[in-house]
Amino acid sequence: MPHTAVWTLRETLIVAVLGAVFGVLYLGWVQVWLILQAIFGAVTMDVVMGFWFIVSIIAAAIIRKPGVALVSEVMAAAVQILLGSPAGLLLLLTGLVQGAGAEAVFAATRWRRWSLPVLMAAGVGAAVASFAYTWVRFDYGSLAPGLLMLMFVLRCASGALLGGLLGHLIVKALYKTGVLSGLAIERDLRGAHV
Amino acid sequence: MLGNLHPLPKLALCLIWIGASVLVFDLRFQLVTLTLAFGLLWGLQRVALWKLLALMVPFALFGFGFLTTSVLFNAESGFALQMANEQALAAPDISPGLVLFTRALACGMVSALFALTTDPGGLVRALMVHLRLPAPVGFALMQAMHLVPDLAREMQVLRMARAMRLGRPMRRLPGPGEVMALTIPLLAFAIRRATRAALAMEARGLRPNAPRTQREILPFQTRDGLAFGMGVGVLAAVLWLV
Amino acid sequence: MSDVLACDGVAVRYPFAAADAVGPLTLRLARGDRVLLLGPSGCGKSTLLQALTGLIPAALPGARRGQLHLFGQPVESRSPADWAAQVAFLFQDADQTLAGFTLADELAFALENRALPPDDIAARVAQAMAQAGLHPDWMGRRIATLSGGQKQMVALTAVLAQGADLVVADEPTASLAPGAAKMMADLLLAPGKTVLIVDHRLGPVLDRIDRVVVLGRDGQTLAEGPPDKVFASHGADLAAQGIWTPLATRLRLALAAQGVSVPAVVQVADLVAHLPPHADLAPLLLPAACQSGTETLRLNRVDCAPPFGPVVLRNISLGLRAGEVLGILGPNGAGKSTLAACLAGLIPPRAGQRTGPPGAMAFQNADSHFAAETTRAECLAMGVPAADCAALLAGWGLDHVATQHPFSLSAGQKRRLALALLTATDRWPVLVLDEPTAGLDHAGTTRIAGHIRRLAGMGKTLAVITHDADFALSVCDRVIVLAEGRVQADGPARTVLRDTALLQRCGLAPPEAAPLLHWMDRTPC
Ligand SMILES: Nc1ncnc2c1ncn2[C@@H]1O[C@H](COP(=O)(O)OP(=O)(O)OP(=O)(O)O)[C@@H](O)[C@H]1O
Ligand SMILES: Nc1ncnc2c1ncn2[C@@H]1O[C@H](COP(=O)(O)OP(=O)(O)OP(=O)(O)O)[C@@H](O)[C@H]1O
Ligand SMILES: [Mg+2]
Ligand SMILES: [Mg+2]
Numbered sequence: 020m021p022h023t024a025v026w027t028l029r030e031t032l033i034v035a036v037l038g039a040v041f042g043v044l045y046l047g048w049v050q051v052w053l054i055l056q057a058i059f060g061a062v063t064m065d066v067v068m069g070f071w072f073i074v075s076i077i078a079a080a081i082i083r084k085p086g087v088a089l090v091s092e093v094m095a096a097a098v099q100i101l102l103g104s105p106a107g108l109l110l111l112l113t114g115l116v117q118g119a120g121a122e123a124v125f126a127a128t129r130w131r132r133w134s135l136p137v138l139m140a141a142g143v144g145a146a147v148a149s150f151a152y153t154w155v156r157f158d159y160g161s162l163a164p165g166l167l168m169l170m171f172v173l174r175c176a177s178g179a180l181l182g183g184l185l186g187h188l189i190v191k192a193l194y195k196t197g198v199l200s201g202l203a204i205e206r207d208l209r210g211a212h213v
Numbered sequence: 214m215l216g217n218l219h220p221l222p223k224l225a226l227c228l229i230w231i232g233a234s235v236l237v238f239d240l241r242f243q244l245v246t247l248t249l250a251f252g253l254l255w256g257l258q259r260v261a262l263w264k265l266l267a268l269m270v271p272f273a274l275f276g277f278g279f280l281t282t283s284v285l286f287n288a289e290s291g292f293a294l295q296m297a298n299e300q301a302l303a304a305p306d307i308s309p310g311l312v313l314f315t316r317a318l319a320c321g322m323v324s325a326l327f328a329l330t331t332d333p334g335g336l337v338r339a340l341m342v343h344l345r346l347p348a349p350v351g352f353a354l355m356q357a358m359h360l361v362p363d364l365a366r367e368m369q370v371l372r373m374a375r376a377m378r379l380g381r382p383m384r385r386l387p388g389p390g391e392v393m394a395l396t397i398p399l400l401a402f403a404i405r406r407a408t409r410a411a412l413a414m415e416a417r418g419l420r421p422n423a424p425r426t427q428r429e430i431l432p433f434q435t436r437d438g439l440a441f442g443m444g445v446g447v448l449a450a451v452l453w454l455v
Numbered sequence: 456m457s458d459v460l461a462c463d464g465v466a467v468r469y470p471f472a473a474a475d476a477v478g479p480l481t482l483r484l485a486r487g488d489r490v491l492l493l494g495p496s497g498c499g500k501s502t503l504l505q506a507l508t509g510l511i512p513a514a515l516p517g518a519r520r521g522q523l524h525l526f527g528q529p530v531e532s533r534s535p536a537d538w539a540a541q542v543a544f545l546f547q548d549a550d551q552t553l554a555g556f557t558l559a560d561e562l563a564f565a566l567e568n569r570a571l572p573p574d575d576i577a578a579r580v581a582q583a584m585a586q587a588g589l590h591p592d593w594m595g596r597r598i599a600t601l602s603g604g605q606k607q608m609v610a611l612t613a614v615l616a617q618g619a620d621l622v623v624a625d626e627p628t629a630s631l632a633p634g635a636a637k638m639m640a641d642l643l644l645a646p647g648k649t650v651l652i653v654d655h656r657l658g659p660v661l662d663r664i665d666r667v668v669v670l671g672r673d674g675q676t677l678a679e680g681p682p683d684k685v686f687a688s689h690g691a692d693l694a695a696q697g698i699w700t701p702l703a704t705r706l707r708l709a710l711a712a713q714g715v716s717v718p719a720v721v722q723v724a725d726l727v728a729h730l731p732p733h734a735d736l737a738p739l740l741l742p743a744a745c746q747s748g749t750e751t752l753r754l755n756r757v758d759c760a761p762p763f764g765p766v767v768l769r770n771i772s773l774g775l776r777a778g779e780v781l782g783i784l785g786p787n788g789a790g791k792s793t794l795a796a797c798l799a800g801l802i803p804p805r806a807g808q809r810t811g812p813p814g815a816m817a818f819q820n821a822d823s824h825f826a827a828e829t830t831r832a833e834c835l836a837m838g839v840p841a842a843d844c845a846a847l848l849a850g851w852g853l854d855h856v857a858t859q860h861p862f863s864l865s866a867g868q869k870r871r872l873a874l875a876l877l878t879a880t881d882r883w884p885v886l887v888l889d890e891p892t893a894g895l896d897h898a899g900t901t902r903i904a905g906h907i908r909r910l911a912g913m914g915k916t917l918a919v920i921t922h923d924a925d926f927a928l929s930v931c932d933r934v935i936v937l938a939e940g941r942v943q944a945d946g947p948a949r950t951v952l953r954d955t956a957l958l959q960r961c962g963l964a965p966p967e968a969a970p971l972l973h974w975m976d977r978t979p980c
Binding site for chain 3: 029
């Protein structure tokens with residue numbers, strides 16, 4: 020099959036479907052976050068944040084083409100809004116920023132490298148982008164530098180683990196189910212003699 | 214009745230309303246929105262009461278976190294406070310947690326109102342006809358919309374197969390362990406289904422950038438304009454009142 | 456060139472496979488040819504069809520060798536989507552032909568892609584629906600809420616509505632009830648149409664085709680010609696490969712083994728005329744009598760509903776005995792699969808009671824069984840000891856695909872794997888098989904019939920859903936007919952299956968062997 024940067028019909032459908040499924044899962048995660056937050060307090064958001072980056076990492080690692088990380092994250096955000104997310108319409112912007120953070124890391128490898136460290140770096144990329152965004156939105160400048168530092172480190176770690184590592188594990192499990200055959204990930208893993 | 218309206222003005226109206234609901238941080242407005250959506254579905258659309266209540270459960274769950282922190286723990290969650298501060302039209306005396314809770318319900322019910330009265334195929338087709346959405350993207354969206362209810366059905370089949378393999382009877386509701394075990398198979402199903410749909414569409418001649426008949430089931434009619442005007446009017450009246 | 460389709464030395468190989476899945480073979484179709492492609496399960500029929508419009512290698516992984524021309528042009532000169540205007544394709548799995556939308560969207564889809572005027576599309580869709588007998592109220596229904604056979608009806612209707620010059624259909628009638636199968640075969644194979652069709656079951660298609668091409672296990676042409684010539688001269692070869700042959704041919708060969716010789720006829724009626732009185736047909740057509748034990752499973756006034764669906768069966772009372780095989784017949788959408796899940800105890804009834812041990816069920820869609828990475832791992836996951844797995848897979852002809860992913864198997868291989876897993880252990884006292892023979896070749900059908908009788912002999916309780924009355928006759932002790940939400944008939948298989956009026960009223964047909972049963976009644980032995 021031809022291997023170009025243009026998305027095939029199959030890839031477009033997979034991005035849409037993954038966006039829809041993870042939109043639902045993200046909404047469930049909001050619930051987990053709110054309960055944990057009630058128990059553990061304010062920095063919980065930074066600890067759980069990574070999961071909200073995961074669809075961009077999973078979709079990109081499967082399809083390995085420019086734009087996948089960004090579009091899948093925005094799609095998931097749109098689904099959440101339609102399902103009535105408490106965060107409202109601004110979520111679209113949040114999704115755009117997070118997706119762009121992950122996409123930037125993949126772009127830095129020119130969409131060529133998909134090892135675990137790169138996926139974790141993409142999680143960190145999304146975390147950094149989202150940290151900058153929340154800084155502006157929630158006026159982090161007024162917080163103590165120590166707390167800020169802690170929040171930043173926690174969020175990056177969460178992006179790397181809940182986003183990058185968990186995403187990698189899910190992709191591996193999906194690969195075993197055989198549904199990824201014929202996609203870029205299989206070509207790369209089994210050698211390109213199709 | 215609402216199902217006969219053109220999906221695009223209906224979508225615009227619902228989005229405007231959701232936008233207002235997000236911007237107007239006021240308990241009364243959220244309650245009015247909720248009641249209106251509920252009333253339309255129940256009275257005009259004749260959706261059974263138990264179905265409506267069941268529909269509200271997930272939205273209530275999303276909002277529940279705000280309610281618990283604000284009412285049970287007697288403290289506002291940081292997020293809720295921040296959201297309240299961000300809003301220009303907030304009434305400071307009402308618990309932001311409560312507002313966020315009702316807002317989740319209100320937005321959820323407006324979305325449900327749209328979803329329950331609109332055929333996904335009709336919506337996507339209208340988007341393709343009027344907003345020039347490319348056909349592959351349109352059908353990808355349609356696939357995603359049809360997938361969500363089918364996931365529930367597939368989960369039931371997966372649970373049967375699992376119960377058989379493990380040799381224990383199936384429980385009515387899946388436990389947390391079972392849900393974890395079903396996540397990957399369900400994701401795999403979603404991807405497989407996307408793959409198969411892509412092949413089906415290709416085999417039946419869907420080509421990107423090729424001329425294609427856009428068959429629209431519902432044309433624009435005067436009643437669409439009337440309904441839209443009425444909706445905006447009611448919204449303005451409610452906003453003016455609160 | 457005037458040929459609609461011309462294959463010269465075409466062979467297809469899947470990625471990472473050691474051998475070709477099919478071919479090399481040569482095949483020609485002229486305008487107006489109706490050709491049946493016949494072959495054992497797994498010989499590469501579906502693979503060949505998918506290569507015909509270039510889906511392999513353009514959309515599905517795989518490589519093709521050889522020359523392939525459609526309407527005089529090389530296939531690869533256009534994309535598969537471009538060929539859709541001239542070639543309508545029905546996949547083996549209806550879920551693969553359809554994209555999962557509503558009926559209205561599905562039926563119009565291919566016509567919209569051809570950019571036909573909207574009125575034309577509406578007219579063609581309405582005509583196809585009327586021909587296939589689909590109710591206009593179904594237009595808004597989602598594909599996922601249809602029964603297996605209803606999906607196949609809709610897929611076929613969509614393909615017919617396409618109005619293409621060449622129709623390529625992979626097992627179009629495998630899950631249709633006899634009445635519906637005959638109607639669709641009439642539409643699909645009307646004289647003058649150019650059709651390439653794959654089917655294991657010859658019943659509804661045999662007298663509507665001009666030519667049959669038989670592939671052997673190695674994926675190469677074994678025989679080709681008009682049906683009666685091929686079955687008369689190659690009957691024994693075909694039977695040896697496990698390929699379906701007409702009942703008369705099979706009986707002739709079996710009788711020859713008994714030392715009874717009859718002339719090479721293709722129709723059962725002709726066979727009856729030539730049967731000598733001492734021919735012993737009973738062991739060839741009917742199950743060995745079995746001792747049935749006490750009642751082990753009972754449904755008491757139950758209402759059954761598919762998951763998230765409405766109640767489709769009301770007030771059903773039914774008792775099953777140990778060692779008894781119950782056949783469940785009925786038109787498409789009667790609620791057979793729903794009843795099966797209820798009998799196996801997998802879906803609790805909406806009302807009423809089920810008493811009896813929990814059981815297992817072979818799903819109508821074999822895919823639903825698979826959760827492991829390879830065929831072999833699937834076997835281990837079912838609790839079969841590692842040492843027995845190899846023998847089990849070999850017994851079902853699956854040894855050469857043991858390391859393949861279950862989802863990449865051919866349809867018949869999937870079905871055989873699912874059945875192998877369920878019949879390998881004796882852990883379930885109740886076993887319900889939903890259309891076990893759909894998509895199986897003759898060898899596979901014989902094998903599952905043997906396992907059904909073996910398990911019955913061990914005192915298990917079995918129920919078998921099938922659209923094949925001859926299969927029901929050969930394995931079932933008792934048969935019920937389900938239609939319009941009720942049990943219409945319940946009695947010994949030999950009696951119910953000869954009630955022609957009842958069967959016809961329910962969209963079913965008596966077994967092909969019915970004249971032979973009459974002959975057996977007339978001939979005291
Ligand atoms: N995607 C795939 N990857 C690898 N092997 C495959 C794939 N699809 C099919 N095969 C193998 O190719 C062979 C031919 O399969 P095919 O589906 O063409 O058989 P078939 O003749 O249609 O059989 P059936 O009558 O059971 O449908 C089988 O052995 C099958 O296991
Ligand atoms: N979710 C649903 N909503 C509405 N109707 C449904 C739903 N699921 C199934 N049905 C209907 O229930 C009926 C019974 O389905 P079932 O699968 O049991 O039929 P079946 O007898 O097995 O048919 P087949 O021979 O085609 O497999 C069908 O008419 C089907 O259309
Ligand atoms: Mg096949
Ligand atoms: Mg069925």
